Amino acid sequence: MNTIQHEPISPEVLSAIRAARRVALVGHVTPDADCLAVIGAMAHGLRAMGKQPAPSMPAGSVAEKLRFMVDIGGxxxxxxxxxxxxDVALVMDTAKDKRVNVDGKLxxxxxxxxVNVDHHSSNTRFGDALWIDGARSSSAEMVYELLKALEVKITPxxxxxxxAGIHSDTGGFSLPNTTPRSLEVAAELSLAGADIVDTCEQLCRSQTPHLFNLLKVVYGNTRVSEDGRLSWSTANYNEIHDAGCVAEDIDDQVEIPRSIRGVTIAVLFSExxxxxxxxxxxxxxxxSILELAQQFHGGGHSQAAGAILDGTIEQVVAKVIPAAQAYLNERS
Known part of the structure; x- marks a missing residue:
């Protein structure tokens, strides 16, 4: 059995946070549950340490189904x-400095x-103090370890x-990034008072009518390659907005093409x-699809990555799908 080696917390990260008076809490654009988890948890933790948290979250950037996390974060x-x-900016869950959710960037x-704390192996290692651990399931798992090292009580x-952050990034503990330590941390969080039932209800069983309309679009537009190993779907600007949704509502809908039996690579194109x-x-x-995403200046993880290109859906699909098929063929 292989033992997963984790990077220890950098002493420079701990000393920077301990010495800080006012801390900007920064995540990535279009924040997901993991990103919101670490911002909210650190806001609570810093207040407990007698410091002033300053969360960065431009108006309208949080998907409707994740707003409960902002409420819990208080x-x-x-x-x-x-x-x-x-005097300190704690940038979390953000692989590239150009992806920070701050108007005007850094x-x-x-x-x-x-201070750069992240679990993306593709992190560009920007910043003055770093703790990067690509073997972690999520940034939420890392922030749990960070708060413990800072001797912050883990409140409910x-x-x-x-x-919520760990559950989301591991696909409900079903993806390859689910590790023994992530399961241990989840158990410890449960013992600390995490509301697991309501969290799963909010994340998995709280589709609004307009999000359901978006799902219908993605299901209807799903395509599969002739060999059955590649699947993709699309949602253009009009389809997203006609459904009553916005860009921030695009989250895990890529799981629709991914769920087809025999599919090795799935892609969701959204405008x-x-x-x-x-x-x-x-x-x-x-x-691993990280190298495929990097062909289009993207990044992320081995089994989950992303990228953004200018153009129309049709133009980008015509460029990316042949590259994805070639990528698969090279690995056959």
Whole structure:
């Protein structure tokens, strides 16, 4: 049995947080549950340490089904003036500095020491103090270890947020990034008071009518290659908005083409913003799609990655699907 080796927490990360007075909490654009989990959990943790958290979250950037996490986090987005006064910026779950969810990017944090905590193996290692561990299931798992190292009590609110992040990034503990340690942490969070039932209800069984309309679009547009190993679907700008959705509502719908038996690679092409085609890649166990995403200047994980290209859905599909088929053929 192979033992997973984890990177220890960097002493520079711990000392930067301990010495900070006001901390900007920064994630990535179009935040998912893992991203919201770490921002909310750290906001609670920093307040318990007597520090001032300043969460960055531009208006309208949180998907409707994840807004319960903002409520549990109990925070309001910081203003640009508040962010500019922070002496530390804790950037979490964000592989590239250009992907931070701050208006003006890192230049909007002129006084801050940049602390980079992330579980993406494709992280570009930006910042002044780093803790990058690509073997972790999620950034939520890392923040759990971080809060413990900072001697912060794991309250039921913190536990619920971090459980939601781990549950989401592991696909309900069903994806290859589910590790013994992620299961241990989930159990410890349960013991700390995480509301597991409500979290799963919110994440898995709370589709609004307009999200259901979007699912119908994705199901209807799903295609499969002749050899059955590649599947993809699309949702263009009009289809997304006619369903009553926005860009932030595109989340795990790529699981629809991925769920087809025999599919090794699945891709969802979505146009939440006019002319910007977002691609969500998923690879079956044993097939890394990170290198495929990187062909299109993307990044992420071995089995889950993403990229964005300019153009129309038709143009991007015509470019990416042949590349994906060739990628599969090379690995046959």
């Amino acid at each position: 925070w309001q987005p910081a203003s640009s003036a508040e962010l500019a006064e922070c 230049e909007a944090l002129p006084k801050a020491k940049i 609110q913190i536990a619920t947020l971090l459980y 939440g913003v006019k002319g910007k085609i977002r691609m969500n890649f998923r690879g079956d166990r044993g097939c």
